[in-house]
Every structure is written in structure tokens, then in C-alpha cells.
Amino acid sequence: MSATSKGFASALSSGIPTRHARISGVGGYRPKRIVPNAEIVDRINSSDEWIRERSGIIERRWAGPDEGIIEMSAWAAEPALAMAGIEGSDIDAVVMATVSWPYQTPAAAPLLAEHFGSKAAAFDISAACAGYCHGIGLASDMVRTGRADNVLVVGVERLTDFTDKDDRGTAFIFGDGAGAAVVSASDTPGIGPTIWGSDGAQWDVISQRESWIDVHEKDLGWPTIGMAGQTVFRWAVWGMAPVAKRALEAAGISADQLDAFIPHQANVRIIDAMIKQLKLPEDIPVARDIAYTGNTSAASIPLAMERMIRHEEIPRGGLALQIGFGAGLAYAAQVVVIP
Numbered sequence: 001m002s003a004t005s006k007g008f009a010s011a012l013s014s015g016i017p018t019r020h021a022r023i024s025g026v027g028g029y030r031p032k033r034i035v036p037n038a039e040i041v042d043r044i045n046s047s048d049e050w051i052r053e054r055s056g057i058i059e060r061r062w063a064g065p066d067e068g069i070i071e072m073s074a075w076a077a078e079p080a081l082a083m084a085g086i087e088g089s090d091i092d093a094v095v096m097a098t099v100s101w102p103y104q105t106p107a108a109a110p111l112l113a114e115h116f117g118s119k120a121a122a123f124d125i126s127a128a129c130a131g132y133c134h135g136i137g138l139a140s141d142m143v144r145t146g147r148a149d150n151v152l153v154v155g156v157e158r159l160t161d162f163t164d165k166d167d168r169g170t171a172f173i174f175g176d177g178a179g180a181a182v183v184s185a186s187d188t189p190g191i192g193p194t195i196w197g198s199d200g201a202q203w204d205v206i207s208q209r210e211s212w213i214d215v216h217e218k219d220l221g222w223p224t225i226g227m228a229g230q231t232v233f234r235w236a237v238w239g240m241a242p243v244a245k246r247a248l249e250a251a252g253i254s255a256d257q258l259d260a261f262i263p264h265q266a267n268v269r270i271i272d273a274m275i276k277q278l279k280l281p282e283d284i285p286v287a288r289d290i291a292y293t294g295n296t297s298a299a300s301i302p303l304a305m306e307r308m309i310r311h312e313e314i315p316r317g318g319l320a321l322q323i324g325f326g327a328g329l330a331y332a333a334q335v336v337v338i339p
């Protein structure tokens with residue numbers, strides 16, 4: 001080994017402090033406009049009863065023109081930073097999980113950093129409904145290795161921009177909103193190992209229907225997201241409980257030690273099936289934010305956690321299991337200490 005590569009190896013092996021990470025703050029932003037089932041049923045030949053029974057959704061929020069990706073993210077991040085007790089200048093990295101930022105490039109995150117007067121590292125990740133948990137996993141690793149002291153993780157969507165309002169399979173499900181978390185250095189462990197993965201063989205069961213190239217070359221107008229609902233439903237019901245169990249095992253706890261279960265808000269029937277498979281004790285609070293927020297993809301988990309904390313449904317300092325899953329098909333799960 002040359003002197004240079006020896007120096008490199010020793011810098012890498014000795015220069016990385018290993019410390020803990022925790023979520024130090026969360027926040028959420030829900031668009032002002034509430035859209036009840038009654039407002040959308042005619043266009044898709046559906047009913048309030050069918051939507052409630054098959055998905056658990058009563059109403060969702062649709063973002064207006066003044067509620068863009070950056071604005072909603074900032075309004076979600078502000079209370080998260082306040083809870084963490086830090087300023088914009090303390091942010092070392094901004095990680096945004098979104099599939100509805102309408103620019104192929106650059107990412108949205110640098111603009112959010114700029115909003116807080118920060119020139120920190122800033123990038124987006126595209127892992128759909130699993131994006132937020134991917135972000136928390138990455139942020140945890142960045143903090144634990146000393147790469148950052150405070151990472152702002154945001155899950156944000158304006159899914160209505162990419163939803164066909166006449167599509168029976170998706171028009172009633174998707175909603176808009178933003179959720180944010182700050183991941184900070186900690187004296188005690190606060191984020192368990194992330195269990196994650198993907199299944200590219202099922203790449204097309206939730207996807208933007210046409211590539212940007214097709215849209216352009218075939219003059220297709222505007223792309224929307226399509227979903228093979230039953231296929232995704234079965235994958236989530238049978239595939240995600242084992243992932244959640246692995247996240248519990250990796251964190252060294254059993255289901256009865258949990259203080260909250262905060263799964264991605266895709267369908268209340270998926271949530272109920274997971275509760276059974278995980279054999280969660282009846283008194284564990286479970287996120288059911290989908291009833292009033294719909295499926296907000298990357299934003300759903302932090303929004304649900306924010307609501308549960310605000311309503312004092314879950315104990316600060318307790319343990320929550322969170323799991324995101326969706327297009328990819330991608331998933332990520334971890335146990336976290338509730339901030």
C-alpha cells in the first residue's frame with residue numbers, strides 16, 4: 001500500500017466517530033382545501049360508502065396554487081425545526097422525498113435549503129411512499145457517522161397534479177401535504193436499523209403511465225399515475241408485515257414493547273391486516289390519518305406522527321414502528337423514538 005493510500009485508509013478508519021441519532025422534531029402541513037368523498041364520487045361513478053369501506057378515506061386535502069411543493073415543505077419544516085430547537089443555519093443537509101416535484105432537475109431540496117438561508121447539502125430521493133423512511137434511514141447514517149449534526153427530512157407531495165380525476169382506481173385515494181422531521185445527533189439511540197428493499201419485477205404496478213419522452217414525442221398531454229390496486233394491495237398485505245417484523249427484530253424489541261404503529265397511510269384495510277399479522281396488542285395507538293388526509297405518499301408517515309403527537313395519543317420518548325411502501329415496489333421500515 002502506498003503512503004497516500006495508507007493515509008486514506010487510516011483517515012477512513014479512525015476519522016469516523018460513531019454516535020447515535022434521533023428524531024428531534026416533526027411537523028406537518030395540510031392544504032387548506034378539504035375535499036370530502038361527496039365532491040369526487042360523480043366523476044368516478046362511486047359512492048361515499050364504497051370509498052369509506054374499501055379505503056377508510058372520508059376526506060382528503062387538495063393543494064391550491066399557493067401551496068406548492070416548496071411552500072408546503074417550508075410550513076411543515078418550520079414547526080419541526082422549532083421542536084428540535086434549531087435554526088435554519090444549523091441544518092447540515094436537506095433530504096426531500098417526493099415524486100411530484102414537477103422539475104426533472106434540479107432537485108427541490110436546494111430551494112428548501114435556500115428558504116431557510118442554508119447552503120447545506122440538499123438532494124431529493126425518489127422512493128415514492130417509502131421515500132420518507134428511506135430519508136430517515138439515510139439521515140440517521142449521516143448523523144451517526146458524523147457527516148451531519150442535523151438533517152432536515154421532508155416528505156411532500158402534490159399528487160393531485162399527477163392524478164387523473166376520472167380514474168376510478170386512484171382519484172379517491174391520493175391527496176396532498178407535507179411532513180417533516182429533523183434528525184439530530186443524540187447521546188442515546190433513537191433510530192433503529194432500516195430494513196429496506198425493492199421489487200423491480202413489479203415496477204409497473206404503480207407508475208407514471210408514460211415516460212416524459214413518450215409524452216413529448218406522442219403529444220400525450222400530461223402524465224398521470226396509474227395503479228393496479230389489487231396487486232399492490234396483496235403485496236402490501238402479505239409482504240409488509242414480515243418487513244415490519246424484521247425492523248422490530250433489528251431494533252431488539254418485540255411488538256408488545258411498541259408505543260405506536262405508524263404505517264404508510266395507503267388503505268385502512270392494509271393497516272388492519274398488518275396489525276393482525278404483527279399481533280400488536282389492542283391498546284397500541286395506530287395511525288389512521290388516512291381518514292382525513294387520504295394517501296399522501298411520502299408525506300403520510302410524518303403527517304400521521306405529527307397528528308398523533310399533537311393529539312397526545314402517543315408518549316414522547318416512546319417507541320414507534322414506521323413503515324413506508326409503494327411504487328418501485330420499494331419499502332423501508334425502522335423503529336424510532338417519538339420526539
Ligand code: UT7
Pocket residue numbers: 044045046047050051054055129168169172173206228229230231232233236265266267270295297325326327
Ligand atoms: O400508496 C402506495 C401503495 N398503494 C396501495 O397500497 C393501494 C393498494 N390498493 C388498494 O388500496 C385497493 O386496491 C383500492 C382501494 C385501490 C381498491 O379496492 P379493492 O378492494 O382492491 O377494489 P377492486 O379494484 O378489487 O374493485 C372491487 C369492486 C369492483 O367491482 P366488481 O367487479 O366487484 O363488481 C370494481 O369495479 O369495486 C369496483 N370499484 C369501484 N366501485 C366504486 C373499483 N373502483 C371503484 C370506485 N368506486 N372508485
